[in-house]
Amino acid sequence: GIAGGTNALAATASSGATASDSLAFDPDAYTEITTTISTDDGDKEVTYHFWSAITYVTDPVDETYQSLTVSVPVSIDGTAVDATDAPILVSNSIGGYLPSSVSSATGVSSSRAQLAIAAGYVAVEPGARGRTLVDSSGDYYGTAPAAIVDLKAAIRYVRYNAGTIPGDTDKIVTAGTSAGGALSALLGASGGSSLYDDYLSALGAADADDVVYATGAWCPITDLENADGAYEWNWGSNTLSSGEEVDQDVSADLTALFETYQSGLGLTADDYGTITADNLDDYLLATYLEPAATSYLADLSDDDRTTYLSSNTFLTWDGSSATFSWSDYLDHVGSRGKDAPAFDAFDLSAGENNEFGVDTTEARHFTDYSLANDTSGTGGTSLDSDIPGKLDMMNPMYFIGESNEDRARYWWIRTGTKDTDTALTVVGNLALSLENLGDDVNALMYWDAAHGADEDPGDFITWIGDVTG
Numbered sequence: 031g032i033a034g035g036t037n038a039l040a041a042t043a044s045s046g047a048t049a050s051d052s053l054a055f056d057p058d059a060y061t062e063i064t065t066t067i068s069t070d071d072g073d074k075e076v077t078y079h080f081w082s083a084i085t086y087v088t089d090p091v092d093e094t095y096q097s098l099t100v101s102v103p104v105s106i107d108g109t110a111v112d113a114t115d116a117p118i119l120v121s122n123s124i125g126g127y128l129p130s131s132v133s134s135a136t137g138v139s140s141s142r143a144q145l146a147i148a149a150g151y152v153a154v155e156p157g158a159r160g161r162t163l164v165d166s167s168g169d170y171y172g173t174a175p176a177a178i179v180d181l182k183a184a185i186r187y188v189r190y191n192a193g194t195i196p197g198d199t200d201k202i203v204t205a206g207t208s209a210g211g212a213l214s215a216l217l218g219a220s221g222g223s224s225l226y227d228d229y230l231s232a233l234g235a236a237d238a239d240d241v242v243y244a245t246g247a248w249c250p251i252t253d254l255e256n257a258d259g260a261y262e263w264n265w266g267s268n269t270l271s272s273g274e275e276v277d278q279d280v281s282a283d284l285t286a287l288f289e290t291y292q293s294g295l296g297l298t299a300d301d302y303g304t305i306t307a308d309n310l311d312d313y314l315l316a317t318y319l320e321p322a323a324t325s326y327l328a329d330l331s332d333d334d335r336t337t338y339l340s341s342n343t344f345l346t347w348d349g350s351s352a353t354f355s356w357s358d359y360l361d362h363v364g365s366r367g368k369d370a371p372a373f374d375a376f377d378l379s380a381g382e383n384n385e386f387g388v389d390t391t392e393a394r395h396f397t398d399y400s401l402a403n404d405t406s407g408t409g410g411t412s413l414d415s416d417i418p419g420k421l422d423m424m425n426p427m428y429f430i431g432e433s434n435e436d437r438a439r440y441w442w443i444r445t446g447t448k449d450t451d452t453a454l455t456v457v458g459n460l461a462l463s464l465e466n467l468g469d470d471v472n473a474l475m476y477w478d479a480a481h482g483a484d485e486d487p488g489d490f491i492t493w494i495g496d497v498t499g
């Protein structure tokens with residue numbers, strides 16, 4: 031960098047960082063880039079300052095992953111913008127709980143971050159360790175809770191540099207899709223928790239808190255220890271793409287476990303009272319599925335709507351709204367994407383088994399049910415003692431269940447109605463549990479959309495402005 035004395039002093043005065051400190055953000059160490067970004071308002075020519083991979087902890091395990099980029103707009107369509115007090119979007123690109131690196135990024139990467147800078151916001155794109163990383167002694171160093179610890183370290187880095195890093199560190203908004211959506215939701219739900227402190231200290235994370243203001247989560251693959259049961263409750267009657275049924279005894283056992291779990295959540299909704307496994311289908315249908323179909327059909331041309339309705343006769347359209355039954359909806363979705371159990375596989379073959387690996391053990395069970403039905407031959411008789419604590423550290427529902435006071439209070443939650451990577455109940459329960467706490471929740475589903483869909487990216491950017499304004 032080319033930091034001058036004036037900037038170094040300014041840094042000392044206004045933030046926790048000091049000039050000699052390796053976690054001090056260097057405000058001058060950027061390159062200036064001009065690019066065209068396509069938005070809902072047409073193409074915008076955005077000139078921005080780009081800070082390439084900055085290691086966000088003092089004692090990284092692997093800098094390839096434990097680094098972040100910063101992108102700050104300075105002019106949009108030729109008009110200067112001042113992002114000093116703009117919201118900061120922390121947008122991860124994690125998928126599959128796999129390692130995610132920005133170490134070779136040469137500019138703003140994800141389309142979500144691009145839209146953010148085109149709206150005048152600051153975009154931070156963090157990398158994080160992931161489940162497949164293994165060192166030369168065979169140790170898995172990216173399994174749970176590594177990814178969330180790294181993302182929290184990134185948030186702490188940003189807040190630590192308040193005043194020198196552009197943007198308002200009181201207005202940090204997280205975003206991610208799928209595993210990245212799960213981790214974004216977890217950042218929002220677990221803000222300020224001390225559960226991760228030992229892990230963060232070991233990395234030399236910045237001395238600042240990791241509270242975030244608002245959270246966006248698309249198709250979050252979360253609530254993992256309850257997701258096998260949720261999956262069977264939701265998709266248990268759907269066949270695999272091969273046309274085969276999953277083991278119906280396993281499906282029934284898991285469904286029964288989910289019924290207990292769902293009642294135990296004690297969630298309530300207007301017109302339904304307590305949401306149990308018995309009224310959850312009606313609730314999801316009326317709250318998400320029918321509105322999704324309605325808005326999809328309303329946006330079609332008359333011809334396209336007529337065509338859609340004639341090939342989807344399960345759906346009734348009265349001219350302004352769509353109605354149908356839960357079982358017809360399940361038929362419409364067709365095959366399920368995953369076998370039973372979907373997440374804690376009996377043979378330890380699921381990605382989530384690897385996510386709960388430890389030391390030199392690549393994959394482990396994280397539910398009693400799958401442990402009891404282990405076919406890998408490496409089971410043991412009880413879950414390893416670190417598993418319950420790690421499940422909590424990976425599950426936003428744990429922190430919501432504790433009514434964590436430091437959680438984000440603004441939530442943007444989305445998923446597709448044809449996403450069978452997990453149960454729809456995961457989004458339904460995440461959103462409803464936050465609503466029950468009184469948070470501001472903007473949740474909807476995209477009709478007929480598959481895993482990973484984001485059909486209203488511009489609306490999310492507008493929403494950030496609304497909730498932070």
Ligand code: DHB
Binds near residue numbers: 251381382
């Ligand atoms: C993702 C998808 C999955 O089906 C899963 O189990 C975990 C993560 C993903 O796309 O990130």
